[in-house]
Amino acid sequence: MCAAEPWKGPGQPGAPLTPSNTPRPQWPYCEKRCSYCNFNKYIPRGVDEAAMRSCLVTEAQTLLRLSGVQRVESVFFGGGTPSLASPHTVAAVLEAVAQTAHLPADSEVTLEVNPTSAPASRLAAFGAAGVNRLSIGLQSLDDTELQLLGRTHSARDALRTLAEARRLFPGRVSVDLMLGLPAQQVGPWLRQLEELLRRCDDHLSLYQLSLERGTALFTRVQRGALPTPDPERAAEMYQEGRALLREAGFRQYEVSNFARHGALSTHNWTYWQCGQYIGVGPGAHGRFVPQGAGGLAREARIQTLEPDNWMKEVKLFGHGTRKRVSLGELELLEEVLAMGLRTDVGITHQHWQQFEPQLTLRDVFGASEEVNRLLEQGGLRCSWEGLAVLDSLLLTLLPRLQEAWQQKTPSPVPGG
Incomplete structure (x- = not known):
């Protein structure tokens, strides 16, 4: 959720590793489960948002104190669908971070957004709560593909939300586009990307579909109801897409991420530089060196998955960490190599x-x-x-x- 000093800016050669812990609050609820998704998500049947908010605040403060972080450079609200949470919840978590560590006014604060859960008035309210960057899960500009993916929005919804987001957060809007879907063809997909380039801001992510066991889409492909995605065709989409983005002035600063005009994601750069970060909320992952543990070993932490059980643990212990694994020196170097x-x-x-x-x-x-x-x-x-x-x-x-x-x-x- 955040990155701390010292920091020279993302992507600057020779910039030192950020030693900070970066909390990433997770909102675990979605309107429905997408057909390709195997993340830790839940369809709510009456969410006690006040209780969830209180526990997010408590866990963020507990883990920040445990990490010893003093300065926060970025906060990332992920999910689930965090744009289903109220702006009041976002504001409360940011206030808790600011009370526990220094949160500069220019810190990057990103909220993941789904088009159907983010009308203009709601986006503006998130801005007033402290959000200054949006990551919009468009995934496709083709209505048939969106239905295949189980998305709740249409291409028209996506473009309307994107336009509203750019008006409210100029230069601070990222969009996702998926490739390698069953039966997807290179030409039509490239036309989607060209259309998006006429309308998008300065950050764009290209993600190849991964068929995950246990998802509805995996089952349909396995049963023969849908063709198996063609890896060679997906590779062609990726190569053609990244070439198109380069021609449009985008820097491919990471395998899946492209930016122009310096609009790199500070938060994600922390991951790729193997900086430390805190996962807050049900199912969140973190990596940091706990203070008071001798400062010797970085731990990989996973928070309890199920929201109700996680809240019970937070109320009892101040956090809901379910699993802690100390990373060996070689394991850490392998991550530095693979991520860098x-x-x-x-x-x-x-x-x-x-x-x-x-x-x-x-x-x-x-x-x-x-x-x-x-x-x-x-x-x-x-x-x-x-x-x-x-x-x-x-x-x-x-x-x-x-x-x-x-x-x-x-x-x-x-x-x-």
């Missing part, structure tokens, strides 16, 4: 050394002449072409890291 290479900046020597001061990038990857040339230019990063095939590159790079780590820390000899 998702960005166009990659991993600078300075960034790597903040996680591993002894084993340098050259120690790990210097055996390759091609990689050595990159390291001489300041670090390790993917080319524009390489971002499109990152998964295959990691199949080569991760074993090299694991081998170098084993050589650095040999196993103890039994009986020695």
Whole structure:
């Protein structure tokens, strides 16, 4: 939900790792479950919003104090559908953050929005509550595709919400577009993207559909009611789409994310730089070093999934953390590598050394002449072409890291 100082700005080569904890409040409720979604979401049958609000406030304060964070640079309200929550709830959580840590006036505060839950008056009320950036889940500009995905809005609803959002939050609106749907064709999808480019703001995300077991869409494909998505066609959409965005002046600063005029997401950049962040709310995930635990190990934390049980735990203990796992040094380095290479900046020597001061990038990857040339230019990063095939590159790079780590820390000899 937030990122803390020191901070030189997202995407700046050599910018130091943010050591902060970034709380991300989760609103777990949706109007309906989309056919492709396997997230922790619930269809409400009468939500006690006052109780949920109180617990979000309590847990945010508890975990912020536990993390020892002093300055917050971004807050991200995710879900579920957080635009179904009242602006009063958003304002209460932001006030709790500001009471526990310093929340500068220019901090990025993002709210995920679905078109059907965000008329202009409601968007304006969220702005008054402290939100200054919107992320709109359009997913498609084709009504047939939207029905296939189980969305509750039409293409017309999407474009109307986008226009209202841009009027109220100029230069601070992000939109999502999905690719690789069953039977989806390259040409019509590119025309959607072209239409969106005529109407969108300065941040856009392209996401490929992932068929998740247990979802309605997975079941329909498995039963043969829908064709299996074609991975080669999806790859063509992605390549054509990113080329179109580059021509329109967008920087592909991460595998799925594109921005122009410097409109990068501060909050998401924290994830890709392996900064620390706090997950607040049912099913939220976090990664931070708890203060009072010696400050030695970063923990991966998962909050209790079911909202009613989560609220009971928050009322009893001040937070609803269900699972805590200490990350080993190698696990953390694997994350630094995998997440950093998702960005166009990659991993600078300075960034790597903040996680591993002894084993340098050259120690790990210097055996390759091609990689050595990159390291001489300041670090390790993917080319524009390489971002499109990152998964295959990691199949080569991760074993090299694991081998170098084993050589650095040999196993103890039994009986020695």
